[in-house]
Amino acid sequence: MNEANSLFDSIVKVSFAMDEIRLFLDTHPQDEEALSAYDKLRGQREALVRRYTESCGPINFYDAGGSCEWNWVQQPWPWEKEA
């Protein structure tokens, strides 16, 4: 697995952990362990997304841009087999 793939894989995993804890926190809003896990994962995710966006292109559309060409539509879409 190359670096870009392994970075992307980490983003998917960390994001899913946050998806799971978010729902748990909706019904357990004072659970200290879940609050602290979410906080830790948010920091990890921000760093991973920043690294991926800088080296491979945007994941979130608010991070899209480009100096001479719009980079939002250059990478494969997530449903493509090449993604």
Added chain:
Amino acid sequence: MWSYEKRLQFPIKIKRPNAAAAKVIISQYGGPDGELGASMRYLSQRYTMPYRNVAGLLTDIGTEELAHLEMVSAIVYQLTCDLSVDEIKKEGFDAYFVDHTTGVWPQAAGGVPFDALCFASKGDAITDLHEDMAAEQKARTTYDNIIRLVDDPDVLAPIGFLREREIVHFQRFGEALEKVKDHLDHRNFYAFNPEFDK
């Protein structure tokens, strides 16, 4: 407002086309217990839900269901994108093909188009949360049935993931129902409807 991320919630990489599998899996896109109905159910119900934590859960699960709708569509797309006409005929995909080619369109496995009547937004917190818990179990049964019909591990991995999410959502909706009951009259939970009787 939603913010699009260019990634699936769980990766999907299907190597072998399989029209017969696509034909049954499409039900979890546009069928009676599919992900389109699931996302619209929760995102419709949330406006009149008077408790912010439960409205938040409906928003967050409704949003995750949009990601599941994308996953099911991606599975159908990858199962059908390299089919030959011979395979389409042999695997019984011709009835779908004649109307949609290999475009993704929301229908049940039996060909019934997506119908908003497959989900309810009743404007009553107890009624809606029972609907949501039942909906998660019906979707779980449908994924169990798909697992009986499909043998490609590339397909079974994301289908197994989606099945597990139904169980987690059922659990969270059950907890939300208990939270709603805390606000109600314990001698008669039906004494008033918190979404209407202010």
